[in-house]
Structure formats: C-alpha cells, structure tokens
Amino acid sequence: MNATAFPPSRLVIATRESRLALWQAEHVRAQLKQLYPACQVDLLGMTTRGDQILDRPLAKVGGKGLFVKELETALLDGAADLAVHSMKDVPMVLDEAFSLVAIGPREVPLDAFVSSKYASLDELPPGAVIGTSSLRRESQLHARYPYLAVSPLRGNLDTRLRKLDEGQFDAIILAAAGLRRLGLATRIRALLPAEASLPAPGQGALGIEALTSRPDIAAWMAPLHDAATACCVRAERAAARALGGSCDVPLGVYGEVQGDALWLRGFVATPDGSRMARAELRANPADAEVLGRQLATQLRAEGADAILATLA
Numbered sequence: 001m002n003a004t005a006f007p008p009s010r011l012v013i014a015t016r017e018s019r020l021a022l023w024q025a026e027h028v029r030a031q032l033k034q035l036y037p038a039c040q041v042d043l044l045g046m047t048t049r050g051d052q053i054l055d056r057p058l059a060k061v062g063g064k065g066l067f068v069k070e071l072e073t074a075l076l077d078g079a080a081d082l083a084v085h086s087m088k089d090v091p092m093v094l095d096e097a098f099s100l101v102a103i104g105p106r107e108v109p110l111d112a113f114v115s116s117k118y119a120s121l122d123e124l125p126p127g128a129v130i131g132t133s134s135l136r137r138e139s140q141l142h143a144r145y146p147y148l149a150v151s152p153l154r155g156n157l158d159t160r161l162r163k164l165d166e167g168q169f170d171a172i173i174l175a176a177a178g179l180r181r182l183g184l185a186t187r188i189r190a191l192l193p194a195e196a197s198l199p200a201p202g203q204g205a206l207g208i209e210a211l212t213s214r215p216d217i218a219a220w221m222a223p224l225h226d227a228a229t230a231c232c233v234r235a236e237r238a239a240a241r242a243l244g245g246s247c248d249v250p251l252g253v254y255g256e257v258q259g260d261a262l263w264l265r266g267f268v269a270t271p272d273g274s275r276m277a278r279a280e281l282r283a284n285p286a287d288a289e290v291l292g293r294q295l296a297t298q299l300r301a302e303g304a305d306a307i308l309a310t311l312a
Contacts, residue, residue, distance in 0.1 A: 007036040008220050014071040014080035017045040018156040020178045024206055025084045027181075028104075028224065035223055044080045046070050068209070072098055075211050082217055083209045087202025087233055088175070090209070092241040102208040102221040103230040107177035109204035109254065111137060111197040113190040114164060114179075115171035120190045124148055124170060131160065131169040135271050139250035140197050141173070142273030157182065173197070177204040198252030198267055201236035205229050228257050231288040235264050238292025243268060243304060249311060253295070257285055266295050268304040270311070277302040 011032060015025035022045070029041045047070075068090060071083040076097065087103065094100070118124050124145070131153030132138055138150045151169065153160055157178050164172045171189075179187055208224065210217040232255035239253045253266040262285040269276040279298035283291040296304075 006216075008039045008081075008216075010040040010042070011082065011217075011220070012042050012044050012080040014044045014046060014074040014083040016067065016071070017047055020086075020157050020182060021084075023181050024086065028084050028206070028208065031224055032220075036220070044074060046074065072209070075209070081210065081214070082221065085207045085209060086178075087205040087207040087237075088200040090202065090207055092201070092237055094209075097212055098209055099212045099218065100207050101210045101218040102225040103233050104206040104208075104224055105226040106229040106232070107180055107204040108191070109199045110176050110194065111192040111199065112174050112176040112179055112188040113171060113192055114161070114174055114187050115189050116165065118171055118189070121145060121148075121171070121192070121196075128170040129168075131163065131172040134173075134200070135248065135250040136200055136252050137173050137197060139269035139271055139273045139276070140252070140267075142271075143269065143276055144196065144273075146273070157184075161187065175199075175203055194254050194265065198265060199254045201240045201253045202233045203254075205233050207233075228285075231255070231262060231285040232257060235262060235288040235292040235295075238289040239264065239266050239295045239299075240292075242293050242296035243299065244308065249308065253292070255288070260284070262288060262291060264291050264295050266299055268299055268307050270307055275303070275307050275310075277304040277307060 013025050013029060015021050025043050032039060032041050068085060074080040075083060113121055126147040127149060129149045129151050130141060131151055133152060133154050141148060141150050153163065153172055160172055160174065163169060176188060176191055179185055208221050235255045236253040240251060243251060250269045250271055251267060255262055255264045261282045263282050265280040267276055267278045277299050279295055279302055281291055281295050281298060
C-alpha cells in the first residue's frame with residue numbers, strides 16, 4: 001500500500017489517561033497530523049486495570065500486560081485503529097492478533113534519581129528510603145547500596161512525585177524519559193548510568209500497536225518508525241522473552257548502536273541483589289533478535305537459570 005497515495009481520513013488512538021500516556025498519544029497525533037493534514041485524529045482515553053490497582057506490586061497482580069489489555073480490546077472491537085505505549089510496558093509476547101507497527105525515536109533511556117534532599121544515591125545515609133515500583137531497580141539498588149531501604153511506589157508520575165514531596169521517601173527512582181517528556185527534567189537530580197542501573201527493555205521508546213490484520217495502519221505508521229531505536233528494542237525484547245522476562249523477574253537489557261555494532265548488555269538477579277548474572281555481546285544491528293537470544297544464552301551460562309529457578 002502507498003500511504004501517500006491513499007492517506008487515512010480518520011484515525012483513533014487508544015491511550016491510557018495518565019498525563020504521560022496522554023502526552024505520548026498527543027505526540028503521535030501531532031506527527032500524524034503533519035503527515036496527513038486532512039486526517040481527523042482522535043484520542044480514545046481509557047483506564048486500564050494497571051491504573052486502577054495501586055495497592056499491590058504489578059508483579060503480584062498480573063504484570064505490565066494490565067496496562068495494555070483494555071487498549072487491545074478497543075483495537076479488536078474496532079473502537080480504535082492504533083494504540084500508543086511506552087515500550088517498557090508492552091508484554092514481551094504479543095498475541096498474534098496484534099503487531100508493533102512502529103517504534104519511534106528513543107528519549108533518554110536511563111533511570112533518574114529524584115530527591116528533594118539529596119543530590120545522588122551516594123549521598124543517601126544508611127536507612128534512607130528509596131521508592132520504586134521496579135524489581136529491576138530494586139535488585140540493582142540492593143546490590144550496590146545494601147544499607148539503603150527500598151519501598152514499593154506505585155501510581156502515575158505525578159502521584160509518585162507527590163509522595164516524595166510529602167516526605168514518604170528520601171528519594172525515588174523514575175525513568176528519565178517520562179520526566180523529560182512532561183517538562184519535569186528539573187526534578188532530575190542525577191541520571192543513573194547504565195552501569196549503575198541498567199534500563200528495562202524498551203525503556204524510553206514509544207511503540208505503536210495495531211491489529212495484524214490491518215496492513216493499512218502499518219503502512220500509514222511507517223514514517224514514524226526509527227530503525228536504530230527499533231533494532232535496539234528488538235534485541236532487548238528478544239533477550240527478555242528468551243528469559244521469560246516479566247514484572248516478577250528482576251532483569252535489565254539495554255542495547256546501544258555504536259558505529260557499525262549493536263552493543264547489548266543484560267543482567268538477571270534475585271530481588272535482594274544477592275545473586276546477579278551479567279553478560280554483554282556485540283553484533284551487527286541487522287542481527288538484533290539473534291543477538292538478544294544469544295545474550296539470554298550467555299546469561300544462562302553465567303548463572304541466570306539458577307536465579308530464575310528461585311523465582312519460579
């Protein structure tokens with residue numbers, strides 16, 4: 001299909017109703033309006049189960065798939081044509097009815113240290129309380145800073161910042177991308193380098209999901225696709241998928257294109273950080289998914305299987 005020859009007349013974007021999710025959907029809408037000026041682009045705001053259940057860790061109530069299920073139902077019902085997601089919220093295995101038709105350019109993929117009282121993790125005194133909703137972050141914090149307390153933190157971005165400002169935590173760890181997208185970069189006291197807090201698969205990237213049976217949508221979204229980001233995200237997701245990656249597995253996988261090579265790093269750990277398997281590989285970016293699977297194999301050789309067995 002030639003997207004330019006047959007532009008869409010109307011598109012509906014399914015989105016969560018958090019401020020960050022709406023920013024992401026508006027961002028995609030603006031891009032589509034620029035590409036297809038005559039197209040009417042509407043947003044369908046939805047509240048997902050992941051947004052409703054805030055008193056328990058995601059790993060205990062169904063994982064990140066809770067953030068996409070309702071949006072996928074809207075695609076199946078024909079109420080929406082596409083859904084916009086943070087790629088780190090997209091389950092590693094998609095039902096064959098759905099496809100990721102575009103992955104946009106990546107924002108800063110690193111984690112951010114946010115605190116009203118301290119400038120960095122190294123400044124936190126013993127017993128200081130750090131809030132995070134991520135087992136990935138928690139395991140790395142325990143491994144590097146065993147004298148700090150890590151406490152669960154759920155809710156949207158504004159809720160998490162409010163809890164910090166109310167004094168419930170000494171510091172919180174958030175994805176830098178969300179803060180930057182919402183104009184809150186000044187809240188970032190320090191970016192955590194990947195060596196200190198390896199990002200989640202897909203962190204910082206936006207994905208567009210549509211029905212596999214809608215090649216027209218895939219063609220219209222093609223101009224929004226960023227090949228360099230996509231190869232990194234494909235490699236990251238392939239590694240996590242091969243390891244059974246989900247909210248209840250503390251793992252990080254991060255890819256960077258450096259020159260003509262894709263550098264992929266990963267880890268699997270116990271939640272308390274006492275055991276951690278690490279690996280890294282480099283390969284041609286064209287072999288992204290193969291590289292991801294190879295990294296998973298290497299992690300298993302470094303002890304990931306034994307760690308994963310304790311989490312089963």
